[in-house]
Amino acid sequence: MQKPYIAKKIETKWQKEWQKKNVYRASSKNDKKNYYVLEMFPYPSGKIHMGHVRVYTLGDVLARYKRCSGYNVLHPMGWDAFGMPAENAAFENKIHPAVWTKQNIDNMRTQLKAMGLSYDWDLEFATCDPLYIECQQKIFLDFYKNNLAYRRKAWANWDPVDQTVLSNEQVIDGKGWRSGAKVERRKLPQWFFKITEYADDLIDSLDELKNWSNQVKVMQKNWIGRSEGLKIEFKIEKINKQIDAENIEVYTTRPDTIYGASFIAIAPDHPISKSLAASNKELQRFISECNQIGTSEEALEKEEKKGFNTLIKVFHPLEEGKFLPVYVANFVLMSYGTGAIFGVPAHDQRDLDFANKLNLPIKVVVKDTSNKSEKISKVAFTGDGEIINSGVLNGMNTSEAKSHVMNLIENKKIGKRSKQFRLHDWCASRQRYWGCPVPIILCDECGIVPVPITQLPVLLPEDVTFDKIGNPLDYHEDWKSVKCPKCNKNAKRETQTFDTFVDSSWYALRYPAPNSKEPIDKKEMIKWSPPDQYVGGIEHAILHLLYSRFFNRGLKKTKYVDFDEPFKGLFCQGMVCHKTFKGPNGWVEPENVRFRGDRAFLKSSNQELKIGRSEKMSKSKKNIVDPMSIIDKYGADTARLFMLSDSPPERDLDWSENGVDGCWKYLKKIWGHFHNYKFTQPNFSILKDASEQQNKIRREIHTCIQNTTDSIESFRYNSAVASIRKLSNLLLNLDNIDSNLILEQIILEGWQSYLIMLSPITPHIAEELWLLINKKSSILLQKWPEVNRELLKEQKIRMAIQINGKLKNTIEIEQKEIKDRALQESKAMALDNIKSATTKKKPKKIIVIPGRVINIVL
RNA sequence: GCCACUGUGGCGGAACUGGUAGACGCGGUGGAUUCAAAAUCCGCUUGGGGUAACUCAGUGUCGGUUCGAGUCCGACCAGUGGUACCA
Structure with missing residues (x-):
């Protein structure tokens, strides 16, 4: 009588047994080497999804493999517990974010445990724990004292109806997600980290990250976007009393194209734009129109190019008697370079779009050697080539012309070589409740005053409601009102909280000693950190990983750690996808679908459904499979096996019920065999x-x-x-x-x-x-x-015999014959079909790659 | 728009630094077992042609480098991730 394979039974049994024996306790005893495996901790959204199952299975395999290979392994788990969904839940379901979050954590912990993951649960913490908040506030104050954090005004999305700040996600097609009102931009005082101070280092150190995927390194490099360019002063033709300037300073990375310039464009929030707007209603209107685009880069770039002619003109610095008109343009960013550019329509696509719109001249100054036509109408030529129509520069190539112009301008003392970065400082404060409070007191007398260490942590007040739109901390007078630690007069707390990327920038260093009073316990941390292998989704390639790299440098500067990079190895896995099903009443969950052949039908009504291509599992398309239903039906082992079976980890995985079934059948077969x-x-x-x-x-x-x-x-x-x-x-x-x-x-x-x-x-x-x-x-x-x-070693080797690169036959040779070219060739030539082919036509050439292949060229 | 990645049978994918395309699995199909079915086991399964040995074509599209290209180079097409306040 065969014992049936009842996964649930043995899984619960062993999970209990392992927990009892504490087998996953991370200890650095004995002479084994230490190894730290870390997967990106989850946001506690309610229940685990297939994406979690995938990443945690990947990390778990590595952790278990390393244990078997003779390492002490640290494999912890925790919770990225602050964030917007908790506030949305509070607003929609009248549940306090702290309560909602705790429930979710409890539920998800149970689910993760059911997956049989080898975590040391004793190390668990959540970023909303008072102790974590206290530690993070200490670190922030050290950053502040070391000039790594500062406060200034910056743009935010503003919903004029709800009177609140919106995240980019809450802006849909330029409108507020709840109010539907057209979103505006507003400048608010916010907190920044000086990530740009490390811009060079963050690029240059990428080379040393040998165990990081190249893809991520390239993306980070481009994101930081270092460019060696030139700042040039363009002299304004006539003194204009309204503007307090004689020059417009422009930044360019293409000084070689300066003779092709046909206009100057300045940002809508450039000081000159602002001064002119003071007495110009039309310009005011244009600027406020520009301010309605929103704050996302994508929206700005995709917006139709628009400009406003200021009627101001500037002298061309090299071309005698030439003037360029100055426009205020919606595609020029104040935050990059000097907030002003010279436009070369022939050799920059945005400039060309702009010029076409406003009928500005297009002058070709770089010859495209691969293209005979010199005309440019819709597509700009942005490559390198020979410089033409450019006075002294004619005949030079792009790089010669670049340095020539730089020298000219520097000699004339009207400009300077300048290094710029696309990267800008990290805006790390949010006008929200559910986050770690910024430990600062704002005093009318003393200005910005750090909360004294002895008064930390600054915790969130619990008595808040979410029926009013906006940040509840702003309305909480009791919580807000404090005495200034310096002058003891009445002052206010900073009501902003930290971006959750701050929480996730240093959590890896907390696991080795999660209960320490010190933010980072040096003795424990040094044994394990930084993590040897970090595993997480590719969607974090830039923001989370770049912020962490900056933060770690800040921690080094403030003497918390003595290494630069937060993660030795990085592996990014793909997403979990599933086909979509759509019926007359919208999207349908896979569990409500019945298949007949290639066609899909609604289980309840037999209505035929349209099968869509496989996409990332998402609530909106309802193409979600609940991991727990799979674990209930097949067991965790089957779910884990399927997760690893087909798709390579870095690629997207297609969830298929058949594939899971196959894995389960396989385990059942193995089970049966062992019992027989x-x-x-x-x-x-x-x-x-x-x-x-x-x-x-x-x-x-x-x-x-x-x-x-x-x-x-x-x-x-x-x-x-x-x-x-x-x-x-x-x-x-x-x-x-x-x-x-x-x-x-x-x-x-x-x-x-x-x-x-x-x-x-x-x-x-x-x-x-x-x-x-x-x-x-x-x-x-x-x-x-x-x-x-x-x-x-004793294995025989099979070699391919090709004629003109196409396989015709194979031979087998002994390991010891691997270097014997003559023997291999004669063996090949002796084969029937090779013999007949080579007698018909004499070989021109015989290529022998010993031990691999012989190619006969006829 | 910009940056990055991906594209191989009906499907997921394999193929180490250019050297036998399709490992392993899903599905399909034929058979065994069964009164029958489910389950299980065994065979076949890139396409075209051929009774057959075999032969021709084939890794998103077009072109190039090479004795030899899924792999390298160029252009294009399609999909995906990120785009700084989703995490």
């Missing part, structure tokens, strides 16, 4: 007497071990699963061979290795089956199987 097979006691010493035939089988087993190990080491978990399955297929087929003592040992060796390699992926079933072949100790304590290299 009678394993012998290990006696591996007799393996040395194995026959060549038996060694061939061992060789295949060890090849699988080698491939699995290589795949895990390089994060190719899907390939690892494939090699593991290959190994089990091989071992299952051995059942049909006549048994003998040596073969039994080979099979036992194979299955032992198999289970150990399977255990990081599906730990529960692996532990349960391990009992059947080795009743002594837990599989979690086993050593990763070692590859017998001697065995692999």
Whole structure:
């Protein structure tokens, strides 16, 4: 009578057992090396989704693999607990953000535990814990004292109806998500971190991050956007009393195109624009129109190019007698360069769009050598080429002309070489309740006053309501009113809270000692940090990871740590996607769909549904599969196995019910086999007497071990699963061979290795089956199987024989013949179809790549 | 718009630094078992042509480099992520 595979039963059993024995406790005892695996902690949105299942399974496999490979492993979990959804829930469901968040954390912790993840739960914390708030406030004050944080005015999205600040997400098509009112921009005092101070270092150090994906490094480099350009003063033609300036300073990265300039454009919030607007209603109107675009870069860039002619003209600095008109333009940003540009329509797409709109001249000054036509109408030529129509610059190439113009301008003392960054300082304050309060007191007399360390933490008041729109801290007079620590007069607390990216910028350093009074416990931190491997979604490639890199540098400056980079290794995984289903009444959840062949129908009414392509699982499209329903139905091991099976971790994964079913069937098959097979006691010493035939089988087993190990080491978990399955297929087929003592040992060796390699992926079933072949100790304590290299060496090698690069035949050679070109060639030429082909036509050339391929060119 | 990535059978994907395209799985299909079905097991499964040995084509599209390209280069098309207040 076969024991049925009831996943739930064994999973709960082992989860209890492991918890009881505290097997995942991170300790740095004994002489093993330490290894810190960290996955990006989740926002407690309510319940775990498939994206969580994926990233935490990936990290868990690594953590378990490292434990088997002889490391002490730190593998913690916590909660990115502040953020907007809690406030939205408060507004919609009248539940306090703290209560909502705690409920979600409790629920999600239970769910994560059901997945059998190997966390040391003793290290858990949430960013909304009073102790974490206190530590973060201490760090902030140190940053402030070290000139890494400052307060200034900056734009924010303003909803004029709701009278509140909106996040970019809450602005939909330029309108407020609740009020529907056209969103405006407003300048408000906000807190900034001086990330630009490290701009050079943040780019240059990318080269040292060897275990970071190149993709992320390139994105960060472009995001920081270092450019070596030129600042030039353009003299204003006539003194204009309204503006308090004689020049307009312009920044350019293309000084070589200066002869192609046909206009100057300044930002709507440029000082000159503002001065002119004071007495010009029309310009005022234009500027306020520009201010309605919103704050997102995407919106600004996509907006139709518009300009306002100021009627001011400036002299061209190199071309005698030439004047350029000055426009206020909606695509020029005050925050980049000098807030003013010279427009070269022929060689910049935005300038060209602008020129076409306003009928400005287009003068070609760089010759596109790949294109015969010199005319430019709709597409600007932005590449390098030969300079033409440019006086002294004619005939130079782009880079010669660039340095020539820079020298000219510098010699004339009307400009300077200048390095600029696209990156701007990090605006780290929010006008919201559910976040870590900025520990500052604003005093009419003393200005900005830090809250004294002894008065920390500044905690959020609990008695707030969310029926009023806006930031409840602003209305909370009791909480706001304090005495100034300096002069003891009445003062107000800063009512802004930190961007949640601040919370997530240093949490990794907190896990080694989460209860320490010090923000970062040096003794514990030094044993583990920085994390050896960080795992998370590619969507965090820039903001979270760049902010963390800055923050770590700040922590170094303020003496909390002594290293620059927060994460030694970084791996970014793809998203979990699913097909979408749409019926007459909108999107339909996969669980309500019934399939007949290729077609989908609504379960309740049999209405046919339209099947859409696979997209990121999202609430709006309802293409969500609840991980818990999968764990209930199949078990955590099946869910974990499927997560790793098909897609490579860095790519998007398509959720498929069939795939999950397949994984479950597979585990059931393995389960059945272990319960039917009678394993012998290990006696591996007799393996040395194995026959060549038996060694061939061992060789295949060890090849699988080698491939699995290589795949895990390089994060190719899907390939690892494939090699593991290959190994089990091989071992299952051995059942049909006549048994003998040596073969039994080979099979036992194979299955032992198999289970150990399977255990990081599906730990529960692996532990349960391990009992059947080795009743002594837990599989979690086993050593990763070692590859017998001697065995692999004896393998025969198969070589491809090609004619004109196309495969025609193969030959087999011995390992010792690997360098014998002549032998390989003669073996190839002796093959029937090669012989007949080469007698018909004489080979022109024979290329022999020893041990790999022979190509005969006819 | 800009930056980055991805594109291989019916589907997910494999192929180490350019060297046998399709490993491993899903689905499909044929068979075994069964009174029947489910489950399970075994075979086949890129497309075209051929009774067959075999042969031609084939890795988003077009072009290039090379003895040889899924892999390198150029242009294009499509999808995805980010775009600074979603996390």
